[in-house]
Amino acid sequence: MFAIDSIDMTDARAPARFLASLRDTGFAVLRAHPIDAGLIARLHAGWARFFADPAKRGWIRAPGSQSGYFPFRSENAKGVAVKDLKEFFHVYPDTALPPEIADDTREIYRQLSDLGTTLLGWIQEELPAGIRDRLSEPLPAMVAGSDRSLFRVLNYPPVGEDAEPGAVRAAAHEDINLITLLVAGSEPGLEARDTAGRWHAVPCDAGMIAVNGGDMLALATAGYLPATPHRVVNPAQGDHTARQSMPIFIHPRPEVRLAADKTAADYLAERLREIGLAD
Ligand SMILES: O=C(O)CCC(=O)C(=O)O
Numbered sequence: 001m002f003a004i005d006s007i008d009m010t011d012a013r014a015p016a017r018f019l020a021s022l023r024d025t026g027f028a029v030l031r032a033h034p035i036d037a038g039l040i041a042r043l044h045a046g047w048a049r050f051f052a053d054p055a056k057r058g059w060i061r062a063p064g065s066q067s068g069y070f071p072f073r074s075e076n077a078k079g080v081a082v083k084d085l086k087e088f089f090h091v092y093p094d095t096a097l098p099p100e101i102a103d104d105t106r107e108i109y110r111q112l113s114d115l116g117t118t119l120l121g122w123i124q125e126e127l128p129a130g131i132r133d134r135l136s137e138p139l140p141a142m143v144a145g146s147d148r149s150l151f152r153v154l155n156y157p158p159v160g161e162d163a164e165p166g167a168v169r170a171a172a173h174e175d176i177n178l179i180t181l182l183v184a185g186s187e188p189g190l191e192a193r194d195t196a197g198r199w200h201a202v203p204c205d206a207g208m209i210a211v212n213g214g215d216m217l218a219l220a221t222a223g224y225l226p227a228t229p230h231r232v233v234n235p236a237q238g239d240h241t242a243r244q245s246m247p248i249f250i251h252p253r254p255e256v257r258l259a260a261d262k263t264a265a266d267y268l269a270e271r272l273r274e275i276g277l278a279d
């Protein structure tokens with residue numbers, strides 16, 4: 001059975017339940033987490049104004065940079081020819097930000113990075129010793145002082161009849177990083193794939209945070225923790241609602257060894273080429 005657990009972070013059994021859900025499904029959903037609800041609401045409103053304003057084009061990323069605004073149809077999933085129906089803004093610690101939303105954005109970056117470190121600590125403690133011993137250093141140490149974690153603010157505009165055939169909000173993909181923390185989308189649509197190929201809605205209601213393991217975690221744990229493919233499906237025909245979501249992709253320091261022959265920096269460079277974001 002594929003059951004993504006919804007976990008109250010204050011429960012004494014939370015770390016064990018978190019690991020079990022990640023191991024069985026690649027996902028877990030967190031309730032009673034420490035991220036401030038008012039902060040999330042202000043970010044949703046502020047970034048909605050950003051995406052609604054044509055001045056957003058002034059924030060388009062510089063060629064070769066992974067920071068800044070990526071217009072509609074910038075990214076494709078690995079091996080997929082059509083571009084996803086999304087636009088997004090990539091935030092690193094040194095990214096220039098629209099002044100109206102800069103402080104709140106930096107604050108959530110900090111809070112989500114700290115939460116990511118806590119969750120990596122849970123994984124570290126709960127892993128079987130045989131897997132833990134394979135790690136080149138403890139998981140929380142891999143991200144200590146890292147400036148590579150990426151906060152992505154996503155806007156999925158209303159899907160019109162003119163959408164390219166086969167194009168979806170986000171085609172099936174795995175995340176590249178260690179773990180992803182996703183502040184619940186403003187609308188449903190996120191789905192995870194089980195090992196039999198069936199799709200399941202991720203039960204992440206407003207105010208919750210979905211967490212999933214990425215390819216770097218799968219590599220470092222020799223597959224003990226899977227990187228589960230996921231996607232964002234289009235709304236029903238005639239439903240013209242936009243959707244917003246805000247994942248942070250927690251990345252190790254570039255020199256961290258994920259496997260004997262692979263650093264985080266080598267691995268990331270390979271993967272960015274596959275999704276059309278390296279130039
Ligand atoms: O928008 C979502 O809910 C998921 C986005 C996602 O999977 C990604 O950007 O990697």
Ligand SMILES: [Fe+2]
Binds near residue numbers: 173174175230
């Ligand atoms: Fe993803």
